[in-house]
Amino acid sequence: MSITDTKPQLKGQNVATVNIFRYDPSTTDEAHYDSWQVPITGSMTVLDLLFYILEHEDGSLAFRYACREAICGSCALYVNGTYRLACKTQLKDLKATEINISPLPHLKVIKDLVVDMDPFWEKYERIRPYLITRDDLPEKEFLQDPADRLKMDDMVDCILCGACYSSCPQCWTDPEYLGPAALVKMNRFTVDTRDQANQERTKIFDNEHGVWRCHTIFNCVEACPKDINQTYSIQHLKRRAVARRFGGK
Amino acid sequence: MPSMYHQVLIVGGGLAALRAAIEAKDAGLGVAVFTRVHPVRSHSVAAQGGVNGALANAEKGADDTIEKHAFDTVKGSDFLADQPAAITMTADAPKRIIEMEHWGCPFSRTSDGKIAQRPFGGAGYPRTCYAADKTGHALLHTMYEQAVKRNIKVYEEWTVLSLVVENGVCRGVIALDLRDGDIHPIGADAVIFGTGGTGRVYGRSTNSIIVTGSGMAIAYQAGVPLKDLEFIQFHPTSLFGNNVLITEAARGEGGYLRNVNGDRFMEKYAPKAMELGPRDIVARSIQTEINEGRGFPGGYVALDLTHLGAQKILERLPAIRDISINFVGIDPIEKPIPIQPGQHYTMGGIDTDVDGATTLKGFYAAGECACVSVHGANRLGGNSLLETIVFGQRAGAHASQYVKGNGRGRPSEDLLFDKLHEVRGRWERLRAADGPEDPAAIRDEMKATMIEKVGIFRDAQKMTDAVETVKRLQDRYQKVHVNYRGRRFNLDLLRTFELGMKLQLAEVIARGALDRKESRGSHARTDYKDRDDANWLKHTMAHHTPGGPRFDYKPVEITKWQPEARRY
Numbered sequence: 001m002s003i004t005d006t007k008p009q010l011k012g013q014n015v016a017t018v019n020i021f022r023y024d025p026s027t028t029d030e031a032h033y034d035s036w037q038v039p040i041t042g043s044m045t046v047l048d049l050l051f052y053i054l055e056h057e058d059g060s061l062a063f064r065y066a067c068r069e070a071i072c073g074s075c076a077l078y079v080n081g082t083y084r085l086a087c088k089t090q091l092k093d094l095k096a097t098e099i100n101i102s103p104l105p106h107l108k109v110i111k112d113l114v115v116d117m118d119p120f121w122e123k124y125e126r127i128r129p130y131l132i133t134r135d136d137l138p139e140k141e142f143l144q145d146p147a148d149r150l151k152m153d154d155m156v157d158c159i160l161c162g163a164c165y166s167s168c169p170q171c172w173t174d175p176e177y178l179g180p181a182a183l184v185k186m187n188r189f190t191v192d193t194r195d196q197a198n199q200e201r202t203k204i205f206d207n208e209h210g211v212w213r214c215h216t217i218f219n220c221v222e223a224c225p226k227d228i229n230q231t232y233s234i235q236h237l238k239r240r241a242v243a244r245r246f247g248g249k
Numbered sequence: 250m251p252s253m254y255h256q257v258l259i260v261g262g263g264l265a266a267l268r269a270a271i272e273a274k275d276a277g278l279g280v281a282v283f284t285r286v287h288p289v290r291s292h293s294v295a296a297q298g299g300v301n302g303a304l305a306n307a308e309k310g311a312d313d314t315i316e317k318h319a320f321d322t323v324k325g326s327d328f329l330a331d332q333p334a335a336i337t338m339t340a341d342a343p344k345r346i347i348e349m350e351h352w353g354c355p356f357s358r359t360s361d362g363k364i365a366q367r368p369f370g371g372a373g374y375p376r377t378c379y380a381a382d383k384t385g386h387a388l389l390h391t392m393y394e395q396a397v398k399r400n401i402k403v404y405e406e407w408t409v410l411s412l413v414v415e416n417g418v419c420r421g422v423i424a425l426d427l428r429d430g431d432i433h434p435i436g437a438d439a440v441i442f443g444t445g446g447t448g449r450v451y452g453r454s455t456n457s458i459i460v461t462g463s464g465m466a467i468a469y470q471a472g473v474p475l476k477d478l479e480f481i482q483f484h485p486t487s488l489f490g491n492n493v494l495i496t497e498a499a500r501g502e503g504g505y506l507r508n509v510n511g512d513r514f515m516e517k518y519a520p521k522a523m524e525l526g527p528r529d530i531v532a533r534s535i536q537t538e539i540n541e542g543r544g545f546p547g548g549y550v551a552l553d554l555t556h557l558g559a560q561k562i563l564e565r566l567p568a569i570r571d572i573s574i575n576f577v578g579i580d581p582i583e584k585p586i587p588i589q590p591g592q593h594y595t596m597g598g599i600d601t602d603v604d605g606a607t608t609l610k611g612f613y614a615a616g617e618c619a620c621v622s623v624h625g626a627n628r629l630g631g632n633s634l635l636e637t638i639v640f641g642q643r644a645g646a647h648a649s650q651y652v653k654g655n656g657r658g659r660p661s662e663d664l665l666f667d668k669l670h671e672v673r674g675r676w677e678r679l680r681a682a683d684g685p686e687d688p689a690a691i692r693d694e695m696k697a698t699m700i701e702k703v704g705i706f707r708d709a710q711k712m713t714d715a716v717e718t719v720k721r722l723q724d725r726y727q728k729v730h731v732n733y734r735g736r737r738f739n740l741d742l743l744r745t746f747e748l749g750m751k752l753q754l755a756e757v758i759a760r761g762a763l764d765r766k767e768s769r770g771s772h773a774r775t776d777y778k779d780r781d782d783a784n785w786l787k788h789t790m791a792h793h794t795p796g797g798p799r800f801d802y803k804p805v806e807i808t809k810w811q812p813e814a815r816r817y
Contacts, residue, residue: 024735024737026429026736026737027735043490043491043576043577054740054741055689056689058732058733059731059732059733059739059740059741059742060732060733060735060739060741061740062737062738062740063740064286064290065458065459066286066290066291066292066457066458066459067290067292067294067295067457067458068457068458068491068493069295069493069494069572070571070572070575071294071295071383071385071386071568072286072289072290072291072292072294072295072457073289073290074286074287074290088575088576090576110428110737110738111428111737111738112738114738117287121287124397125397128398129394129397130352130353130394130395130397130398131351131352131353131391131394133351137351140304140347140363141347141350141351141356141363141364142350142351143361143362143363144358144362145358145362146357146358146359146360146362149355149356149357149358152355156355156380156387156390157383159289159294159386160289160390189353192353192355194353195353
């Protein structure tokens, strides 16, 4: 492996020790951490750091990226013991001279920091993640009161990064559990005044692999880089399920 | 095992691509989407301010019409847009936006429950429909939900490397599965590109890192001309430091631009429209203030929202508040945001008609990778999201019609495998490349050259330098090395492969710009300050040849409005 010729020199700069999880299941190498000394600049993010290593230290590093502004959901990682988006995490905010970067825990590793998100997407698809309408569509838009729109505000901010799913002990132990992100999406549709499928939706989440699997541990809320309250959504769905069982609507 | 085959093969996972896929699927065809990233990661997700359509929902917008929207678009384009195309887009706008609403898009609402609309630059009326300042996110997630509803097959983390062409007809693609590094031939009756712009050819870009322009380059290499690529939009307000977009909606909601003296300098440049002038004019005004010493140290001006009040900022502009707090530690409720212009959008692209059709039969393009042309020399804010949903639908519909009438079924294995061997040969040569040149250094120099020399203000000297530099970088690229030769998720190799395509596009941009001896829209030359309709009211067409682009020109369709001076 050649070290490229434009690598900046480490002189008199702040330097961090970076440890990154490495694993390529297509080889016989065992999973391990590689370490580098990296010069850090004022506003450098974890994503900048990964590109620095890719371009100047080790071209074999694999990670996901796209928007670098915390809206695409590509780069959720486990950094210094916390779920974070690499792109919005500045090194100076970590307040540490040693930085440990791992893929999202409890998901199968494809390579290095890239994990298999298929189980996450399967749950997403299972909740019928789209507006369901029955009546004829109005000629113009559906009218929706701003106060009703506001009820979805928190839920529609989800970027589907998978941090909550990865953090949830119930997801670790019940592979069928829908998990926080899918249930937030579910709640987003149940509170949407335009949606007309509450009956079917309830069947999807009112069962042992649905909302009742949540033990309100709040890991998801803590993990979420967009400050979404997943547990609120799940509790809201639980109330709905109970109300229906007691003959409510 | 026979090669893969899909009737309609969509490349890209953003709004235009998914909208096209939905249309083709609803037409009853076999559809598959090949996308470099999961669809919701596509750059459409980063659009903030909104999507234009003459819905006339706002109190001050009651008189709005699709014709006024078309005129604003044409005037904004500095009269380089094809007027029938602009009219098509604005006429389709209300039904496409309403459709997104019917599909569940969580638009913000007026007090009477309609889709809310806000003022945007260069527009006579508040016609920009929005979902706070996360409109791209709201639209893309809704669009993806509709794709899931239809069970559209998505090949995630696949990237297309080449088209397959037989006797002037597109018959499929050659694509890389990034996860195992294998390259596959895939047959198709029609191929639709919704692959995005080429922002990352430039430094100081607001764009996602994945906006490489590879779709444009692949079409170009297959003989499809690129149109008007020299017209690059510089967004007035990108965050000083990392150039993350700060939406035009910040000004639409009433934000001010101030120089180091605290003056609202836009009164000198666009006394009527002020901060809501079109993007080319506002970006030049900011750059002029900076160049003439009235910027802040380091080279920025202030976007002041402090007078809007906390409530309005929290309700309408929460995302850019988060961005500002997160990346520069400034809460715009309390202090102005430091901003500078940044590369933002590629007006030009793959030459298409209003149905997304190109000169290559069976090959379509829509969205930022395409040039219909509706944006001409300068795009209005809010018209790019619109373009994706309008022309995505139209391309999907037309491609479906084409397949039903002219579908040839599976292409021959010989055709596919001949092309596979050629592309795989190129890929493998690069994988083994062991030259002295560092791809990261070439990429950095290309980006710096383009922003400095083919940027907001251009002249012959700078652009000649840029063309020479790009040529030199292309030579150096021939002697490049890759650092990793493994197959699985080889980002180093893919990015180096894409760098070759970026260098081709950089050359098309710089040469097209150098040749165009006038100032029009985003193309502002200090040595040719005026628009020259007598000689340059025409589209630049770049054709690929082994030695570099060959240029010719195509007339602009002017059917309704004669060019006039642009005053705002």
